[in-house]
Amino acid sequence: xxxxxxxxxxxxxxxxxxxxxxxxxxxxxxxxxxxxxxxxxxxxxxxxxxxxxxxxxxxxxxxxxxxxxxxxxxxxxxxxxxxxxxxxxxxxxxxxxxxxxxxxxxxxxxxxxxxxxxxxxxxxxxxxxxxxxxxxxxxxxxxxxxxxxxxxxxxxxxxxxxxxxxxxxxxxxxxxxxxxxxxxxxxxxxxxxxxxxxxxxxxxxxxxxxxxxxxxxxxxxxxxxxxxxxxxxxxxxxxxxxxxxxxxxxxxxxxxxxxxxxxxxxxxxxxxxxxxxxxxxxxxxxxxxxxxxxxxxxxxxxxxxxxxxxxxxxxxxxxxxxxxxxxxxxxxxxxxxxxxxxxxxxxxxxxxxxxxxxxxxxxxxxxxxxxxxxxxxxxxxxxxxxxxxxxxxxxxxxxxxxxxxxxxxxxxxxxxxxxxxxxxxxxxxxxxxxxxxxxxxxxxxxxxxxxxxxxxxxxxxxxxxxxxxxxxxxxxxxxxxxxxxx
Amino acid sequence: xxxxxxxxxxxxxxxxxxxxxxxxxxxxxxxxxxxxxxxxxxxxxxxxxxxxxxxxxxxxxxxxxxxxxxxxxxxxxxxxxxxxxxxxxxxxxxxxxxxxxxxxxxxxxxxxxxxxxxxxxxxxxxxxxxxxxxxxxxxxxxxxxxxxxxxxxxxxxxxxxxxxxxxxxxxxxxxxxxxxxxxxxxxxxxxxxxxxxxxxxxxxxxxxxxxxxxxxxxxxxxxxxxxx
Numbered sequence: 001x002x003x004x005x006x007x008x009x010x011x012x013x014x015x016x017x018x019x020x021x022x023x024x025x026x027x028x029x030x031x032x033x034x035x036x037x038x039x040x041x042x043x044x045x046x047x048x049x050x051x052x053x054x055x056x057x058x059x060x061x062x063x064x065x066x067x068x069x070x071x072x073x074x075x076x077x078x079x080x081x082x083x084x085x086x087x088x089x090x091x092x093x094x095x096x097x098x099x100x101x102x103x104x105x106x107x108x109x110x111x112x113x114x115x116x117x118x119x120x121x122x123x124x125x126x127x128x129x130x131x132x133x134x135x136x137x138x139x140x141x142x143x144x145x146x147x148x149x150x151x152x153x154x155x156x157x158x159x160x161x162x163x164x165x166x167x168x169x170x171x172x173x174x175x176x177x178x179x180x181x182x183x184x185x186x187x188x189x190x191x192x193x194x195x196x197x198x199x200x201x202x203x204x205x206x207x208x209x210x211x212x213x214x215x216x217x218x219x220x221x222x223x224x225x226x227x228x229x230x231x232x233x234x235x236x237x238x239x240x241x242x243x244x245x246x247x248x249x250x251x252x253x254x255x256x257x258x259x260x261x262x263x264x265x266x267x268x269x270x271x272x273x274x275x276x277x278x279x280x281x282x283x284x285x286x287x288x289x290x291x292x293x294x295x296x297x298x299x300x301x302x303x304x305x306x307x308x309x310x311x312x313x314x315x316x317x318x319x320x321x322x323x324x325x326x327x328x329x330x331x332x333x334x335x336x337x338x339x340x341x342x343x344x345x346x347x348x349x350x351x352x353x354x355x356x357x358x359x360x361x362x363x364x365x366x367x368x369x370x371x372x373x374x375x376x377x378x379x380x381x382x383x384x385x386x387x388x389x390x391x392x393x394x395x396x397x398x399x400x401x402x403x404x405x406x407x408x409x410x411x412x413x414x415x416x417x418x419x420x421x422x423x424x425x426x427x428x429x430x431x432x433x434x435x436x437x438x439x440x441x442x443x444x445x446x447x448x449x450x451x452x453x454x455x456x457x458x459x460x461x462x463x464x465x466x467x468x469x470x471x472x473x474x475x476x477x478x479x480x481x482x483x484x485x486x
Numbered sequence: 487x488x489x490x491x492x493x494x495x496x497x498x499x500x501x502x503x504x505x506x507x508x509x510x511x512x513x514x515x516x517x518x519x520x521x522x523x524x525x526x527x528x529x530x531x532x533x534x535x536x537x538x539x540x541x542x543x544x545x546x547x548x549x550x551x552x553x554x555x556x557x558x559x560x561x562x563x564x565x566x567x568x569x570x571x572x573x574x575x576x577x578x579x580x581x582x583x584x585x586x587x588x589x590x591x592x593x594x595x596x597x598x599x600x601x602x603x604x605x606x607x608x609x610x611x612x613x614x615x616x617x618x619x620x621x622x623x624x625x626x627x628x629x630x631x632x633x634x635x636x637x638x639x640x641x642x643x644x645x646x647x648x649x650x651x652x653x654x655x656x657x658x659x660x661x662x663x664x665x666x667x668x669x670x671x672x673x674x675x676x677x678x679x680x681x682x683x684x685x686x687x688x689x690x691x692x693x694x695x696x697x698x699x700x701x702x703x704x705x706x707x708x709x710x711x712x713x714x
Contacts, residue, residue, distance in 0.1 A: 103653060103682055144653070149654055174654070200603045200604075204603075206603055208601070230606070232562070233606045234606060275606075277560055277561050277562050278560055278561075279561070280561065280698075280699045281561055281606060281607075281610065354681065446565055446569060446609050446610065446613050449561065449562045449565050449610070450503070450562055450565055450566045450569060452562045453503070453510075453512060453514070453560075453562045453563060453566060454510065454514045456560055456562060457513075457514075
């Protein structure tokens with residue numbers, strides 16, 4: 001899928017992005033990242049970083065050098081050569097794939113839906129299904145195998161080799177000592193890529209991930225550097241504060257990547273979502289404020305002209321619903337307009353990242369086709385118009401009678417996505433950096449939660465109505481049957 | 487200011503989650519006014535018995551609990567109040583007579599198990615328990631079973647809380663429980679929590695209690711307290 005320059009959404013001005021850039025650089029040079037991994041600390045220090053206690057400080061110069069060095073094009077080959085593609089940071093192309101590390105499979109039962117534990121057979125079935133779905137451009141590991149940890153990597157590689165002809169994102173490697181074996185089973189290292197959550201928010205390198213990152217980059221494999229803070233618990237509740245922290249954590253990843261391998265093939269994967277502070281603090285993946293923040297992160301990535309891995313379509317619903325479909329359509333539309341080129345976790349996902357459903361994969365494939373058609377027809381370049389139109393068409397396709405009430409709810413959600421609630425000023429950014437510093441010093445995520453009280457009352461978390469209507473899934477069930485998926 | 491007025495101010499500061507003079511409190515208007523910590527210091531300086539201050543902590547948190555149940559307060563509000571009490575306890579505790587300190591609800595050791603670095607849930611639980619009157623020792627994240635066992639021997643807790651967010655790390659909880667049983671420490675109640683855990687999993691590994699969130703943990707602790 002290719003979109004036009006006019007369809008790229010600009011929610012931040014160049015001046016605002018420059019302020020975030022400089023703020024993130026200040027975080028890395030003044031607050032630093034906690035690094036207890038001696039090999040990684042040594043590598044960074046040898047390239048000009050500084051150390052005080054267990055924190056490593058990175059200068060703006062090091063950051064900008066790393067950004068300039070990073071590969072701007074990445075090739076993703078596939079067992080079926082026609083499925084291979086090149087991701088170019090200069091191009092407005094968008095590729096979609098499933099994702100997650102879901103624990104459960106949501107499946108239909110008499111009178112509703114139920115869920116059961118996911119396992120090896122589900123990995124086989126989902127890969128086979130995704131191989132057939134036309135909107136799936138690459139396949140990210142959706143569930144893990146139910147085998148002992150020691151056998152996980154090899155088992156997963158065997159299944160990918162057998163069931164997947166598209167570019168393979170294996171996501172995680174449990175034990176780096178099995179990496180050679182995994183590549184041998186796959187048959188060609190050019191088919192595979194990975195995701196590494198390098199930094200635990202706020203600002204602490206995860207040692208296990210550090211080992212994986214080094215091993216993968218030393219093999220010159222593409223890696224999405226992933227960061228998924230939750231505003232209000234592991235990052236500031238403020239959008240500005242969360243973006244600053246996320247950006248600093250990802251820029252640290254880009255510096256490290258280029259220290260390990262100059263010109264590293266790494267993608268920027270920023271997922272700044274929020275915590276549900278109205279209830280238990282659980283993540284809100286697909287609510288308007290999270291869609292907005294993820295869109296802003298992709299725009300920041302575009303500012304540097306880096307390959308961008310987006311995340312869209314991770315519903316907060318526990319089963320396939322009209323509400324979930326609406327959430328997903330808005331999330332995909334803004335994900336596409338954000339300029340993200342490689343959109344992960346885009347199909348099948350429910351209940352944040354806890355569950356997947358075979359039915360949801362097919363629903364999402366149909367809805368993605370609708371969105372692509374809307375982008376192709378669109379002459380306005382107005383994301384808000386396109387998003388609402390796509391949501392109405394998708395809901396109607398699945399038998400929902402879209403009335404004024406539903407339209408109003410969609411409008412309200414879109415308004416929340418597009419409207420800034422906070423200033424992007426020097427002073428405000430300084431306040432946010434001070435809050436991040438406090439949380440880092442206290443090493444407790446309750447700092448962000450307690451500081452969230454004002455934002456909670458100022459409406460940072462969208463509170464609207466649900467879109468409740470039954471979905472007609474007859475076609476979906478038929479398509480699953482004809483795919484040979486049980 | 488009379489003793490009653492001072493204790494009333496203290497109670498209000500806690501209910502409003504107003505930690506200290508720099509904190510803005512529940513409604514963002516309280517910065518610059520004495521917070522919980524300053525008021526506790528003042529109360530002690532004016533000779534109010536630590537036991538009375540403790541009583542006021544309990545009454546304040548009871549009010550906060552009711553506001554949360556009624557939907558007027560959200561998680562951050564409750565946490566802010568709990569944090570006020572937790573930090574104020576650090577000031578009051580050294581002044582307590584032995585009799586007063588034994589009035590605490592018990593000792594709770596908490597940790598995220600080995601291989602797991604997630605701490606949101608654990609931190610919320612630790613803060614809330616401290617605010618509710620438990621003596622809490624937080625071992626942090628990625629804690630090996632052997633280190634937990636060592637801490638049990640030193641801290642002698644009544645309860646242990648184990649947290650994990652990953653399917654690959656939750657199995658470590660079983661290892662911790664196995665070590666506890668091997669040491670014959672069956673009297674310690676083990677709580678587990680974290681996204682992938684369940685009541686069934688708790689039963690399977692021999693944990694005493696599975697909690698979906700901090701409220702369930704507090705309710706279960708209260709129930710255990712009533713039984714004992």
